[in-house]
Amino acid sequence: MTDDSAARVIRALLDYGSIWTTHDLVDLSQAPAPAVRRIIDDLSAISLVERRRGGIIAVPDWSRLLRHWAADSSAPAASQLSRWKPASSHDDLFTDIATSPLRYALTGTHAAAFWTADPTEDDPVIYTPDPQAAATAWDLTPSPTGTVVLVQPTTEVVYTRRRSTPTGLRLAAPTQVLADLLTPEEDPTRKRPSSSPAGCKPTSAHGATSSRPNPPYQLGSRSIGLSRADWEMTPAGAGQRNVLKAHYERVGSGPVAYLDETYHVEQDGRPQFYVMAAVVVLEPDRDALRNEIDGLVPSGWWHTTNELRSADGRARVRTLLETLRVPDETCIVVDKVSVNHGDDKDGTRARGSVLGRLLTVLHTAEHGTHPPVGLAVLEEHRVARINNYDRAVRAGLIAAGGIAESMALVSVSPGSEHLLWLPDLVCSAYRQKMVAGRRDLFDAIENLTHVVQLP
Missing domain, CATH: 3.30.420.10 (Ribonuclease H-like superfamily/Ribonuclease H)
Known part of the structure; x- marks a missing residue:
């Protein structure tokens, strides 16, 4: 269940504390109606959604659906992850990109910190459709030890329902951030770059690559687990x-x-x-x-x-x-x-x-x-x-x-x-x-x- 339609439908189910009809989900996700029905059938078969009288669709366990989606989409084959060195501090970078016309969304622990108020020393992770254009605009230099990670996603859903900070910095939606911080439970020894989206592996993108290991994140660890109200x-x-x-x-x-x-x-x-x-x-x-x-x-x-x-x-x-x-x-x-x-x-x-x-x-x-x-x-x-x-x-x-x-x-x-x-x-x-x-x-x-x- 890793295609774009599935990501759109599941994000709709996760983003909104609601009950649904198929028509509601088609309207919000913009996925084709046949795809929505197929996805709901698949989720219903494993008890991640439940069908009620009158064509109503509900999510009985929000966190279970989130974990399932994070694990199921943990290895997007074409996602490109690259490392870059900023010209100055991360805070200066955030100030600069807050007014950037380029499309982007900050994720990982730096995004979570805006809701939890917990400081982080991890590397910022930023979704953007064209890492090279972003690096040029934001004065980033390719480096194997760079402390800024740019991710070129395979689906536009990562930009859906972004949040903005008071300064204009654009964050991925809380559910997207939580999914990116989740570690697949079937392999607790698995490592990935700090704060990087679940399953995004370093590849030979425009920037330098690095496979340096960092501790994985799990929902609720290191005070990263957001409170219910933070995402709903x-x-x-x-x-x-x-x-x-x-x-x-x-x-x-x-x-x-x-x-x-x-x-x-x-x-x-x-x-x-x-x-x-x-x-x-x-x-x-x-x-x-x-x-x-x-x-x-x-x-x-x-x-x-x-x-x-x-x-x-x-x-x-x-x-x-x-x-x-x-x-x-x-x-x-x-x-x-x-x-x-x-x-x-x-x-x-x-x-x-x-x-x-x-x-x-x-x-x-x-x-x-x-x-x-x-x-x-x-x-x-x-x-x-x-x-x-x-x-x-x-x-x-x-x-x-x-x-x-x-x-x-x-x-x-x-x-x-x-x-x-x-x-x-x-x-x-x-x-x-x-x-x-x-x-x-x-x-x-x-x-x-x-x-x-x-x-």
Whole structure:
């Protein structure tokens, strides 16, 4: 499954936290419909995708599909890898190529460092369709010991859905970077050049070649494993957008609540808790608020935890929090501080308690600061068991009479609805106050926030 169509389809499945139809995948991947059907059949046969009623296609285990793709495409025969010596430092090179008109995408540990904030001394690896033209433009000299690796890929998919840093440096998509960092598990002794894309071997390209060994990388090693939110913020597929559109039409002029979570349930001496936050947005303000936060985050990618790693990022977090205003929005935080490790080692039961209480508070408009909520939008979990559990919590509330059957709960990727950034912000602000004792972020929203404590 190493052809270009397969790479396009699998990247679509990996890039987007979504459910799909074949038509969705054809539209997004731009692969021919017969090829898409063949690829999905092949993946279904080895349980990497599952077919559901109504022609829906889903990915039951994201990391397993990623590992399979990385291993399956680990030896692209015609990929050309060459080594070059930069005129100055790597940082100077990145500054120069940030404004380059040439097509390229930085991958490997240097790309990952922009999400993990972990420094790296590895050699930068850059995809580009014409290494010689890039070397000329970027003042690179061929050298067997060069510290810049240029890769001429065999598929255009490596440039698909690239990310840009604030300075304009173009990075390969997070899933592409992760695949490039993965080491095929069947041969743990296998070596390859530092940070080089999985399976790309040095060849006699325009630059000098080198086969010097360096330690292989595995997902999660050396702090290279990115957090789930680092890669899932890409806009989701048409399937989720259509689902959201239908739900918005159903609730009409009613408010919508956007939910997220933060928790620490491990027994490691630190405080244990499970928190969920909801931001209730009134219908007349929904589009305007979305446009406002999109204007503040022009890259279209946001994760609060990453931003809190720097003073500038912290200032951006507060700016986004200040888009929430009385009376247009209301924040509800449900905090459970007791996690029973006897039968709840992973916090699932605590999640159920918190979610159940939050849905009840929202639907009954318990605090009187918003109309009754008829739709809750929750960030989709990549583990199907958790999504199913959330639906069971809602069903249990309906059966017990706690909420009406009209109260809908839909799980989508933040990429399909940027308003899901808001509860992520609220959760982070509350966690900072609770765990770190830093109130500056929570102070920005305290006047419109209600906290519900569970034992």
